[in-house]
Amino acid sequence: MTTAYISRPASAPLVGIGWMVAAGLCFVGMTVLIKSVGAALPAAQTAVLRFALGLPFLLPMLPALARVRLTPSHWKLLSLRAVLHSAGVGLWFFAIARIPLGEVTAINYLNPIWVTVGAALLMGERLPPRRLAAVAAAFIGALVVLRPGLREIDPGHVAMMGTAMLIASGYLVVKRLSEDLPAEVIVAMMSLMVPLGLLPFALPVWQTPGATELILLFAAAGLGTAGHYTMTRAFAAAPLTVTQPVTFLQLVWAVAVGALLFGEPVDPFTLLGGAIIMGAVIFITWREARARRAAIAAAPDALLSRSASGPAARGSSRG
Template identity: 40%
Template sequence: MWMVLTTILFVGVTATVRYLEGEVPAPQAAFLRYAIGTLLLTPSLITLIKIKPNKPLMSKFLLRGLVHSFGVTLWFYAMSVMPVAEVTAIGFLTYIFVSIGACIFLKEKLHKHRITAVIISFLGALIILRPGFKVIESGQLGMLMATVVFTASYLIAKLVSKERSSSEIVAMLSIFTTIFLIPSAIYSWEPISIEALLILAFTALIATIGHITMTQAIKAAPMVVTQPILFLQLVWASMVGLFLFDEQFDLYVIIGGTIIMICVCYVSYREHVLGKKITNDVLQKVI
């Protein structure tokens, strides 16, 4: 139940940003979303005051904030120009990239199931993008780049998760991402309507709640049980795109997204069988 609610909330985040349709520049929208999100995390921020300065750890927090600021800017841009379902489908690649990135950078063992999942997921992405059959647009490239950047962010999160709690990691991410978004937000700043500001505030609220419900879902059931439920995001996204934004139903996006999601579930199942513990923070989509 927690994971079902999570999928609804995350699609809600996507839908609210899509509703703005580029009314607010991507860097400005990303900044406002994270600035408001930081305010919502005030209780967690208070506990950070008690943390003793740790230069190596703080460097990782800073690096993650810098990396993540690029990712969310790319995501906001992609969301303003792409169908909701397509953004959701391509976003599933992040889970696969994290799995293979953990092998390369965190020295985790490279099992055959991870290699298989990456290859098949790549085919799923090709079905969605269909290079050679249609022009790959800037929004699609932006979303692909965002998945790679988010992967780097989540791998850094896995490193610091050994030293800090999930709430502290999320709070530090919000602080530093907001800070690093300031220059680009100022550069692209445009007058914003009250309606757009309220929409971004609502986006920050449901995104924050979504991360809480995802954490509860992961605590309540094994990843092998919760991961398949994430596929509902593609279902909800397709319905939202069709009924709210009159976006044409794209069978290729559904097929490609389904293939990628099956690979995500397969990796989760194999990791579960091997008795591995996947860190919650790595698999959380911080939007």
């Protein structure tokens, strides 16, 4: 009996870590540029301009977009994703202008936690006790960052919590869309639809942007695109259990840059809370990877068991 093996690219942990470090630098750089625009423009307008100025980076995706045939169901899901992402992005831009970069980054780590909770509530996925404990730990980490009752909660903190929930909800929609559509189509449609979703909120408060704001937002769009590309390369090069811990560096860099460029105080509670949240995310990622490996290992055994029992079962039925 011969066994066929599927050839897969070998895991390259150091390469994956390198790509993830590059992704983190891109995302932190993008956040710094957006914060540099700050209150010069309304948050909704800043978000519209960031996506509009990023449209040239979609050109390589246009062939895939031209080939696809979208059904009414696809349009409904794409529209829902656009609404969720538009609201999340608008709140994110609002939060960046109001609260320190470290707190923005730390609270943003809740995205995978909300995805886990949403998948359990809306898609019926299991939430075993250990994963539930990790979710609880993540929310404790968020409380450490926010410290309600011990300091004043800024509207930016509330907006950032809303961002994490809305973006996570959008990821759940993407999970469904990815069963039918290529990633390029999903990304391109989001980039085209989100500015349209934000435009009604931006037009009433529209201000004429200066050359500096346009240059900064164009550079932010480029870094955002590069960040998603390098993150995808990291996922392809190494397992999530290897690359996920590297994302904690984004919090360290955000706190350092916030202190050096914007005079934001270094808050140890932000670092501690972010570490707790990231620890929970890493634990969930590790558990999912372990469960996936167990399922893959069990599949050949189940196949062999069925193959061995099949002839005997058929023979007994003929007897």
